[in-house]
Amino acid sequence: MSEPLLEIQGLRKQFGALRVTDDLHLQVRRDEVHALIGPNGAGKTTLIHQIAGTLASDAGTITLDTHDVTALPASARVQRGIARSYQITNVFRRLSVLDNVALAVQARRGHSFSFWRPVVRDTALRDEAAAVLDRLGLAEHALRSAQSLSYGDQRLLEVGIALATAPRMLLLDEPMAGMGPQESSRMVEMVERLRGHVAVLLVEHDMDAVFRLADRISVLVYGSVIATGTPQEIRCNPDVVQAYLGGEDIR
Numbered sequence: 266m267s268e269p270l271l272e273i274q275g276l277r278k279q280f281g282a283l284r285v286t287d288d289l290h291l292q293v294r295r296d297e298v299h300a301l302i303g304p305n306g307a308g309k310t311t312l313i314h315q316i317a318g319t320l321a322s323d324a325g326t327i328t329l330d331t332h333d334v335t336a337l338p339a340s341a342r343v344q345r346g347i348a349r350s351y352q353i354t355n356v357f358r359r360l361s362v363l364d365n366v367a368l369a370v371q372a373r374r375g376h377s378f379s380f381w382r383p384v385v386r387d388t389a390l391r392d393e394a395a396a397v398l399d400r401l402g403l404a405e406h407a408l409r410s411a412q413s414l415s416y417g418d419q420r421l422l423e424v425g426i427a428l429a430t431a432p433r434m435l436l437l438d439e440p441m442a443g444m445g446p447q448e449s450s451r452m453v454e455m456v457e458r459l460r461g462h463v464a465v466l467l468v469e470h471d472m473d474a475v476f477r478l479a480d481r482i483s484v485l486v487y488g489s490v491i492a493t494g495t496p497q498e499i500r501c502n503p504d505v506v507q508a509y510l511g512g513e514d515i516r
């Protein structure tokens with residue numbers, strides 16, 4: 266069993282009187298796919314924002330590899346190895362697929378976007394971006410504009426942009442949302458290939474995908490983790506079945 270890479274203790278985020286995350290504790294190991302499930306409004310997306318640093322926390326700590334990152338801005342967390350995939354709105358639609366990934370590689374190297382040069386002039390950059398596309402199964406689309414990709418491929422590209430920052434902790438917020446069965450299964454295969462190379466925290470409503478992919482699952486209810494365990498443990502946990510599904514079987 267590996268040591269936790271990400272450790273969250275007593276985390277809280279409050280909007281007015283509403284505590285969206287509240288005394289939240291969670292550990293993600295460095296070699297696991299860890300799924301976070303919970304009813305609508307439980308606070309899953311808010312937690313992803315707090316980990317990524319796009320929302321400041323009101324209490325608690327977030328440590329990555331024992332370094333406290335709670336007070337760091339989002340950009341500094343990316344440099345430390347935390348990446349999240351954003352919605353398609355984060356993709357530069359008119360740029361090529363390869364250039365989109367290369368921009369993220371370049372950002373990781375600490376260059377600002379104003380120094381962006383066509384990727385074709387920078388072999389190392391191009392090779393690194395191409396390797397990411399290979400990993401995603403998008404190599405054949407490298408020179409197409411991002412906007413010409415199918416919906417499923419655009420969502421894969423989002424993950425590619427996150428991977429291009431060479432994360433140790435990858436946050437995926439509903440990567441299968443809006444996908445048909447075929448596209449979902451490509452995303453599942455892609456996440457499967459990441460296992461062991463990068464720690465993955467996966468928020469997903471598609472329970473088939475969750476139970477297929479997760480090494481462990483945490484269940485969030487009213488902003489707190491009520492249970493963490495293997496898929497089998499979670500499936501059999503009476504508190505989870507009661508709280509999450511109102512008493513119905515989880516699958």
Ligand SMILES: Nc1ncnc2c1ncn2[C@@H]1O[C@H](COP(=O)(O)OP(=O)(O)OP(=O)(O)O)[C@@H](O)[C@H]1O
Binds near residue numbers: 304307308309
């Ligand atoms: N910026 C905000 N201001 C006020 N309330 C917010 C804000 N962001 C989220 N909330 C509220 O916090 C609660 C949790 O939202 P969040 O999106 O984190 O839940 P979730 O578990 O991701 O839900 P879903 O599964 O439906 O995506 C909701 O009641 C939401 O309305």
